[in-house]
Amino acid sequence: MATITHRIDEELKALLDRYCEEHGLKAQAVVQEAIAQWLEDAEDLALIEERRRGPWISWAEVRDDV
Numbered sequence: 001m002a003t004i005t006h007r008i009d010e011e012l013k014a015l016l017d018r019y020c021e022e023h024g025l026k027a028q029a030v031v032q033e034a035i036a037q038w039l040e041d042a043e044d045l046a047l048i049e050e051r052r053r054g055p056w057i058s059w060a061e062v063r064d065d066v
């Protein structure tokens with residue numbers, strides 16, 4: 001495990017603490033999962049943007065492959 005230290009807004013920290021308390025979670029686990037999910041979403045978005053640029057395949061080509 002590695003350690004990171006960053007400042008966050010006090011209100012956000014209070015919300016995190018309350019959420020963890022209500023759900024029996026550790027803040028470390030919630031933050032780790034949130035970062036992992038954010039990175040996965042960023043990768044997905046990059047892939048979507050790449051696919052939007054093309055090249056495009058015609059419906060006839062897709063249909064023939066099915």
